[in-house]
Amino acid sequence: MNPGILSFAYPCSICKVTERDADLEEDCFQRSKQVWNCWITCYNHKFLMFDGNQFQIHIYDSSLLDKKGRAVMLYVNKPDQKDGKKMVVCCRNDKEIYAEEMDVPQSIDGLSDKALFYRTELAATNKYMFESTAHQGWFLGFNPSPESCLLKLVLRHINKDQVDEPCEFHLRESKK
Incomplete structure (x- = not known):
């Protein structure tokens, strides 16, 4: 499958989600009703897109909410x-990012999943980072693509409190 690539688009206002569900089981993730269309931009103001489509972000509630994001x-x-399947950003065991066609699951047992990331807001910046639940300390980021001027979506290892611009994202709400 093709990794996500970046191309240009027009930004809108920043989106934030704060609602929490109370019915959580220990060591699992429950899909919330919160889904939002956002343009995801990187450090050099390019937008994350897949086959010309913008991304949606689906929130999952967890008992680990306050610990990780x-x-x-x-x-x-x-x-x-037509069948409701999505192209989802996933991590392989070798930490490669790929898109997988799947239904968005209602719940996920355990503490990690190839398709789940912890979204954390960077203090006073309106920027976010996405840490893989399957690979602690590895974050979604961008590397230059040798074939074109586009950037490739990858997992990058960073240490706690390390600054890494290619792993910082702006989220801008889409008007649909």
Whole structure:
């Protein structure tokens, strides 16, 4: 499958989600009703897109909310999909990022999943980072693509409190 790539688009206002669900089981993630369309931009103001489609972010509630940040799943709705399946950002065991076609699950047992990331806001910046739940200390980021001027979505290892611009994202609400 193709990794996510970046291309240009027009930004809108920043989106924030704060609602929490109270019915959580220990060591699992429950899909909330919160889904939002956002443009995801990187350090050089390019937008994350997959096959020309913007990303949606689905919030998952967890008992670990206050420890790690909000659990989220990033995906695109493909216009030709009639069965509800999404193209979801996932991590392989070798820490490579890929897109996988799947239904967005209602719940996920355990403490990690290839398709879940902890979204944390960087203090006083309106920027966010996405840490893999499957690979602690590894964050979504960008590397230059050798084939083009686009950037490739990757997992990057960073130490706690380390500054790494390619792992910092702006989230801008889309008007749909």
